[in-house]
Amino acid sequence: MDSFLRAAYEEAQKGENEGGIPIGSVLVIDGQIVGRGHNQRVQKGSVILHAEMSALENAGRLSPSTYQNSVLYTTLSPCKMCSGAILLYKIPRVVIGENQNFQGNEGYLIQNNVRVDVLNDQDCIGMMEAFIQNNPQLWFEDIGEDSKDKDC
Amino acid sequence: MDSFLRAAYEEAQKGENEGGIPIGSVLVIDGQIVGRGHNQRVQKGSVILHAEMSALENAGRLSPSTYQNSVLYTTLSPCKMCSGAILLYKIPRVVIGENQNFQGNEGYLIQNNVRVDVLNDQDCIGMMEAFIQNNPQLWFEDIGEDSKDKDC
Numbered sequence: 001m002d003s004f005l006r007a008a009y010e011e012a013q014k015g016e017n018e019g020g021i022p023i024g025s026v027l028v029i030d031g032q033i034v035g036r037g038h039n040q041r042v043q044k045g046s047v048i049l050h051a052e053m054s055a056l057e058n059a060g061r062l063s064p065s066t067y068q069n070s071v072l073y074t075t076l077s078p079c080k081m082c083s084g085a086i087l088l089y090k091i092p093r094v095v096i097g098e099n100q101n102f103q104g105n106e107g108y109l110i111q112n113n114v115r116v117d118v119l120n121d122q123d124c125i126g127m128m129e130a131f132i133q134n135n136p137q138l139w140f141e142d143i144g145e146d147s148k149d150k151d152c
Numbered sequence: 153m154d155s156f157l158r159a160a161y162e163e164a165q166k167g168e169n170e171g172g173i174p175i176g177s178v179l180v181i182d183g184q185i186v187g188r189g190h191n192q193r194v195q196k197g198s199v200i201l202h203a204e205m206s207a208l209e210n211a212g213r214l215s216p217s218t219y220q221n222s223v224l225y226t227t228l229s230p231c232k233m234c235s236g237a238i239l240l241y242k243i244p245r246v247v248i249g250e251n252q253n254f255q256g257n258e259g260y261l262i263q264n265n266v267r268v269d270v271l272n273d274q275d276c277i278g279m280m281e282a283f284i285q286n287n288p289q290l291w292f293e294d295i296g297e298d299s300k301d302k303d304c
Binding site: 041045046047048049053056057059060061062063064065067079080081082083084085087088089090105140141143144145146 | 200205231234257
């Protein structure tokens, strides 16, 4: 596995070990990780700290031009909120562990000239698949969907 | 001024009194404010706690269907990140204090069937105009723009 995706995956594992939703992310600038994060819905009762948002938050305040040299790694395809944050800060490239369990707003990112690389890594797919199967209500809450609308 | 916009404006004033960026927001469900917030870039060093995000965060974890009966009030047109959060949670209506100093992603919200009401309230316009004039660098940091690119 790509070493930065591995770091995002380790964040996801950390989240799962805390009883949370196993999605992780890291923000990379010039080959260095400057922010790491994982989903905090359960741990902090947060509705905005998705993994990508958490990585951005933990990177702290950066100058606008700094983001323009960054790459955001995430284990799962970014939702509309996280995609919006990527566009706000003009992050030019996103590397996505997988989009088999959830496809976020990739098309909108591409339309806005973000380079999107989807790796469909088997470890990322397997972790998320098992989580959704075992915790459908929590998962659907995290993506703003009523689980009753879904076949699960 | 509409009473919910007034509450958002008071949040913005609170932020300004704390030395922060004066943008405020409230989330309303069934005629009741369930979350209040203001921009926290300065106060918490946060790059994700825009006013709207802060109001959503402070409302806590709600069931997906609850958001679908909500209205988000904000003193300033919501950026791409905040618009993405509105779409993630399927908030059907946004009331915007003003879009003269900044026009966010309103078109994308409308395309996605969000009702967008722009009030262009003079108090909201005046507060933001003065802030941007006095704090251009902080303002441009908050919207991910290099201030050197702008005439200010």
